[in-house]
Amino acid sequence: MQAYKKHESIAALMNRSNVDTDQIIPKQFLKKVERTGFGPHLFHDWRFNDDGSDNAEFELNKPAFKGAQILVAGDNFGCGSSREHAPWAIADYGFNTIISSSYADIFYNNCFKNSILPIVATKKQLASLMSEVAANEGGKFIVDLENQTLTTPAGNGFKFDVDPVRKDNLLKGLDDIGLTMQHTDLIDQYEKKHKQNYPWLWA
Amino acid sequence: MKAWEDTMKKTMYEKIWDSHLVAEVAGQAPLLYVDRHLMHEVTSPQAFEGLRLAKRKVRNPHSILATMDHCVPTKDRDLPIADPIAKKQIETMAQNCEENGLNLYDMKNPNNGVIHIVVPEHGFVHPGMVVVCGDSHTATHGAFGALAFGIGTSEVEHVMATQTLPQQKSKNMLIQIDGELSKYASAKDIALAITGKIGTAGGNGHVIEYAGSAITKLSMEGRMTLCNMAIEAGARAGLVAPDEKTYSYLKGREFTPSGASWDQALAYWKSLPSDDGAAYDTIITLDAAEIEPQVTWGTSPEQVTGISNIIPAPEDFDDEIKQQACANALDYMGLTAHTKITDIPVDLIFIGSCTNGRIEDFRIAAEVTKGTKIADKVTAIAVPGSYHVKKQAEDEGLDKIFIDAGWEWREPGCSMCLAMNGDELTIGQRSASTSNRNFEGRQGKGGRTHLVSPAMAAAAATAGHFVDIRKL
Numbered sequence: 001m002q003a004y005k006k007h008e009s010i011a012a013l014m015n016r017s018n019v020d021t022d023q024i025i026p027k028q029f030l031k032k033v034e035r036t037g038f039g040p041h042l043f044h045d046w047r048f049n050d051d052g053s054d055n056a057e058f059e060l061n062k063p064a065f066k067g068a069q070i071l072v073a074g075d076n077f078g079c080g081s082s083r084e085h086a087p088w089a090i091a092d093y094g095f096n097t098i099i100s101s102s103y104a105d106i107f108y109n110n111c112f113k114n115s116i117l118p119i120v121a122t123k124k125q126l127a128s129l130m131s132e133v134a135a136n137e138g139g140k141f142i143v144d145l146e147n148q149t150l151t152t153p154a155g156n157g158f159k160f161d162v163d164p165v166r167k168d169n170l171l172k173g174l175d176d177i178g179l180t181m182q183h184t185d186l187i188d189q190y191e192k193k194h195k196q197n198y199p200w201l202w203a
Numbered sequence: 204m205k206a207w208e209d210t211m212k213k214t215m216y217e218k219i220w221d222s223h224l225v226a227e228v229a230g231q232a233p234l235l236y237v238d239r240h241l242m243h244e245v246t247s248p249q250a251f252e253g254l255r256l257a258k259r260k261v262r263n264p265h266s267i268l269a270t271m272d273h274c275v276p277t278k279d280r281d282l283p284i285a286d287p288i289a290k291k292q293i294e295t296m297a298q299n300c301e302e303n304g305l306n307l308y309d310m311k312n313p314n315n316g317v318i319h320i321v322v323p324e325h326g327f328v329h330p331g332m333v334v335v336c337g338d339s340h341t342a343t344h345g346a347f348g349a350l351a352f353g354i355g356t357s358e359v360e361h362v363m364a365t366q367t368l369p370q371q372k373s374k375n376m377l378i379q380i381d382g383e384l385s386k387y388a389s390a391k392d393i394a395l396a397i398t399g400k401i402g403t404a405g406g407n408g409h410v411i412e413y414a415g416s417a418i419t420k421l422s423m424e425g426r427m428t429l430c431n432m433a434i435e436a437g438a439r440a441g442l443v444a445p446d447e448k449t450y451s452y453l454k455g456r457e458f459t460p461s462g463a464s465w466d467q468a469l470a471y472w473k474s475l476p477s478d479d480g481a482a483y484d485t486i487i488t489l490d491a492a493e494i495e496p497q498v499t500w501g502t503s504p505e506q507v508t509g510i511s512n513i514i515p516a517p518e519d520f521d522d523e524i525k526q527q528a529c530a531n532a533l534d535y536m537g538l539t540a541h542t543k544i545t546d547i548p549v550d551l552i553f554i555g556s557c558t559n560g561r562i563e564d565f566r567i568a569a570e571v572t573k574g575t576k577i578a579d580k581v582t583a584i585a586v587p588g589s590y591h592v593k594k595q596a597e598d599e600g601l602d603k604i605f606i607d608a609g610w611e612w613r614e615p616g617c618s619m620c621l622a623m624n625g626d627e628l629t630i631g632q633r634s635a636s637t638s639n640r641n642f643e644g645r646q647g648k649g650g651r652t653h654l655v656s657p658a659m660a661a662a663a664a665t666a667g668h669f670v671d672i673r674k675l
Contacts, residue, residue, distance in 0.1 A: 023642065
């Protein structure tokens with residue numbers, strides 16, 4: 001996994017709540033057997049007109065948001081299915097940071113497996129950030145994971161919380177499976193006990 | 204009672220968590236052991252690819268049960284799959300299971316069906332287990348008192364390689380529902396009413412335990428429907444305490460222990476229900492008698508109301524975000540505020556999915572359908588959740604009731620729940636659907652979904668609009 005340290009980027013604003021995974025990556029794109037190539041289909045049904053042209057009214061199609069690596073979005077972002085295609089599409093499109101007041105649990109977990117930092121803001125912090133992006137489209141935000149800070153031109157930044165284990169893995173770009181496999185002896189011991197406690201599961 | 208004694212009391216979730224804790228290593232998330240791993244073709248191929256690239260093996264092949272459901276056609280099953288990308292996904296699943304020695308119920312297998320329908324049919328999940336699947340509706344299996352939750356593809360790979368998952372412990376939510384459901388109000392209506400009450404983010408960070416007399420009265424099928432939609436209320440998992448209904452459902456099934464093992468397992472299962480006085484972080488109560496048959500009117504499962512009500516207007520909400528969400532939903536759904544729910548016309552009826560594709564669902568829908576004809580211009584499709592459900596329904600003559608009324612009787616699969624297999628709504632088409640999500644485009648781009656119970660869907664098929672089945 002790619003390490004996440006510090007990013008400076010413009011932020012794109014998506015002032016909608018309950019953005020669901022069916023919108024992030026519609027089901028017709030879930031048939032691939034690869035992890036890559038989902039970016040062109042991110043928010044497909046909102047992003048494109050029926051003839052395939054860009055929908056000028058869709059917020060991410062605003063010229064000022066082109067190249068944004070930070071997505072500022074409304075409450076309960078990523079609700080719905082467990083499809084990891086959602087963060088794959090988000091990362092492939094170019095975002096590495098999402099800022100919202102809350103996330104659906106599975107989506108939140110999936111982000112950390114794909115070098116995406118989902119920052120949790122308070123509702124007040126999010127409202128200020130949204131106002132700032134709306135007033136100054138194209139302003140540069142700085143996200144510093146090491147120091148857990150978000151800095152913005154108008155000073156609406158804040159210090160954010162992140163689970164220390166997840167932070168460490170992101171900073172180092174660590175592979176979860178490799179980490180767990182360092183404890184194979186503990187898994188072996190547990191499994192031995194499991195076979196004694198629940199023998200009917202191993203018959 | 205002394206304070207320290209209180210701390211000894213555990214919820215069912217805490218009991219399952221504690222018994223599956225492999226290790227708590229400093230600087231890492233707690234590692235939880237996984238008993239059962241369920242699989243389908245959409246969220247697994249990239250996980251197998253990851254294993255191959257890292258030269259890792261599946262640690263416990265016997266812990267896995269796989270099926271093909273999301274992409275499979277529900278008619279002309281003998282013909283080759285027309286969509287080449289779907290065909291490749293199906294073939295990749297077969298190859299991955301073959302290479303790793305996994306138990307797969309492929310499209311032609313008589314055990315095939317929707318993963319969350321098939322798994323209970325074979326007794327593959329028992330009370331007290333930790334169960335995962337790359338699918339958010341894994342919550343279904345909480346009906347058996349198992350901790351069952353959806354995971355992403357990276358986690359699917361993690362479980363295959365290590366039989367464990369690093370997990371953060373969730374909070375405990377108790378949803379207490381007592382009283383008597385009215386006739387034709389069902390588990391689906393309870394699930395929708397809960398989502399309407401607490402919202403799609405209401406259960407975030409929690410595991411929900413459903414309790415109360417209305418829950419214990421539900422059949423196992425009903426409990427599965429209820430737990431299935433825990434995710435729609437934001438919770439990763441739902442739980443119902445195992446009881447005699449659970450044990451008698453499990454007894455005699457393929458993967459259920461028998462003989463002396465049964466007695467051993469049963470003793471363990473009986474130790475699982477939450478202790479009296481166990482503490483919950485959040486408690487919600489509902490009166491079953493007040494739950495009407497529900498219909499969603501918007502593009503989120505929380506945008507739902509009772510059949511006797513009207514569609515709300517944005518100004519009916521206090522919250523600015525909800526006002527905007529209501530306005531957006533009415534626009535997408537092509538609905539006018541303050542229209543009676545019973546005045547909403549429907550074009551297509553879908554009965555099926557992991558939420559409502561079980562035998563009980565087809566029985567109640569057939570009871571409502573018997574001797575009727577579907578309305579003009581309405582298309583109605585019944586998609587059994589598995590070949591076993593299909594066969595049982597046919598043995599009971601239910602297929603005839605549907606076919607005589609003008610319904611299509613299909614082969615099993617996820618079908619119109621997420622419309623990946625070619626079964627979908629066209630732009631502007633409106634469905635009454637027994638599935639679980641009414642998101643924009645979920646059943647086809649521009650399609651408009653109303654979530655309802657099987658009985659409500661069947662009644663709408665005959666009338667051509669929603670009707671209050673309590674008055675039929």
